[in-house]
Amino acid sequence: MQTAIIEANNIVKDFEISRQGLQRKSMRALNDVSFKLHKGRALAIVGESGSGKSTVAKIVAKMHKANAGQVLFNQRDINEFKGRKAELEYRSNVQMVFQDPFGSLNPVHTIFHHVARPLLLHNKFSKHELRDKVEFILEQVGLNPASETAQKYPHQLSGGQRQRVNIARNLAVGAQVMLADEPTSMLDVSIRLGILNLMEEMKSEQDLAMMYITHDIATARYLAEDIGVMYVGHMLEWGDTDEVIHHPQHPYTQLLVSAVPNPEQSIHGGTLAEERGEIPLWTPHSRGCPFAGRCKHVSEQCRQQLPPVVALSERHFVRCFLHS
Numbered sequence: 001m002q003t004a005i006i007e008a009n010n011i012v013k014d015f016e017i018s019r020q021g022l023q024r025k026s027m028r029a030l031n032d033v034s035f036k037l038h039k040g041r042a043l044a045i046v047g048e049s050g051s052g053k054s055t056v057a058k059i060v061a062k063m064h065k066a067n068a069g070q071v072l073f074n075q076r077d078i079n080e081f082k083g084r085k086a087e088l089e090y091r092s093n094v095q096m097v098f099q100d101p102f103g104s105l106n107p108v109h110t111i112f113h114h115v116a117r118p119l120l121l122h123n124k125f126s127k128h129e130l131r132d133k134v135e136f137i138l139e140q141v142g143l144n145p146a147s148e149t150a151q152k153y154p155h156q157l158s159g160g161q162r163q164r165v166n167i168a169r170n171l172a173v174g175a176q177v178m179l180a181d182e183p184t185s186m187l188d189v190s191i192r193l194g195i196l197n198l199m200e201e202m203k204s205e206q207d208l209a210m211m212y213i214t215h216d217i218a219t220a221r222y223l224a225e226d227i228g229v230m231y232v233g234h235m236l237e238w239g240d241t242d243e244v245i246h247h248p249q250h251p252y253t254q255l256l257v258s259a260v261p262n263p264e265q266s267i268h269g270g271t272l273a274e275e276r277g278e279i280p281l282w283t284p285h286s287r288g289c290p291f292a293g294r295c296k297h298v299s300e301q302c303r304q305q306l307p308p309v310v311a312l313s314e315r316h317f318v319r320c321f322l323h324s
């Protein structure tokens with residue numbers, strides 16, 4: 001496989017949760033998280049609410065800074081991209097698509113403006129060329145007729161159409177990496193598939209590297225070659241999507257997968273069960289495996305030490321003492 005466009009190594013992220021005088025209390029939102037994104041491929045990140053999925057994406061997008069570990073973009077540390085120009089360029093290359101398609105659009109500007117602006121960041125166009133280019137991009141994301149869509153304001157579009165505008169902006173800036181954080185979860189079930197198809201097209205035809213955060217295992221299978229399963233800030237299992245879903249090796253993944261009755265069909269609304277047990281608050285001082293409190297195979301070792309990452313094959317990894 002070609003070298004990764006994004007490579008995250010051993011990311012740690014702490015958030016301050018309270019401060020009393022000089023005393024600060026932190027929680028560890030991510031602990032020793034590593035993954036890669038490749039051109040023309042997608043990595044799905046699944047896991048229950050609060051497991052750290054959005055934090056992973058935000059660190060790659062440079063919206064948060066990791067406390068430890070490293071993110072490489074084309075083998076360069078993203079912290080090296082400093083100063084207005086370098087930051088801007090990085091942000092054009094690595095774009096996020098959020099859950100709420102309205103939130104990232106400005107209600108006072110037309111769709112034309114939203115797509116034209118990123119185009120003008122890097123290029124000079126005549127008025128005529130700009131109009132053609134914007135309409136071409138709107139057509140690419142299925143917003144037809146493009147000349148009419150361009151005149152509209154965000155509130156005049158449906159949720160699905162607004163999400164298409166967000167994706168159009170990724171195209172307009174020439175993004176190479178797209179970080180999609182539950183891009184369809186606020187959309188009506190009937191239009192989700194259209195957005196997923198568009199993302200699949202972007203991935204294959206524009207050769208985008210994608211991160212796809214979701215609660216839905218069926219769509220993860222549809223879109224993503226690779227999957228990572230997160231629990232309380234840790235990546236507990238990852239690798240080839242079909243392999244991980246059909247032969248889950250971590251007790252937590254087994255629980256998640258068994259809760260989806262028919263993974264082929266969950267696209268129509270079924271999502272990962274939020275199997276709620278005792279979910280621990282992870283702090284910089286926590287020890288052991290985060291799943292220990294809920295695991296039926298738990299041993300004393302699991303409570304004391306973070307399990308090592310075990311390679312089951314070239315494309316299947318698990319963090320569990322059962323396999324070490």
Ligand SMILES: Nc1ncnc2c1ncn2[C@@H]1O[C@H](COP(=O)(O)OP(=O)(O)OP(=O)(O)O)[C@@H](O)[C@H]1O
Pocket residue numbers: 015016029047048049050051052053054055056
């Ligand atoms: N800016 C912040 N300040 C403090 N704590 C934060 C911040 N952002 C996230 N957290 C905490 O970090 C943990 C991980 O949050 P994150 O948003 O990454 O979860 P998630 O997996 O995306 O959840 P969801 O599925 O609900 O979107 C949570 O416990 C959250 O409360």
Ligand SMILES: [Mg+2]
Pocket residue numbers: 053054055181
């Ligand atoms: Mg989230």
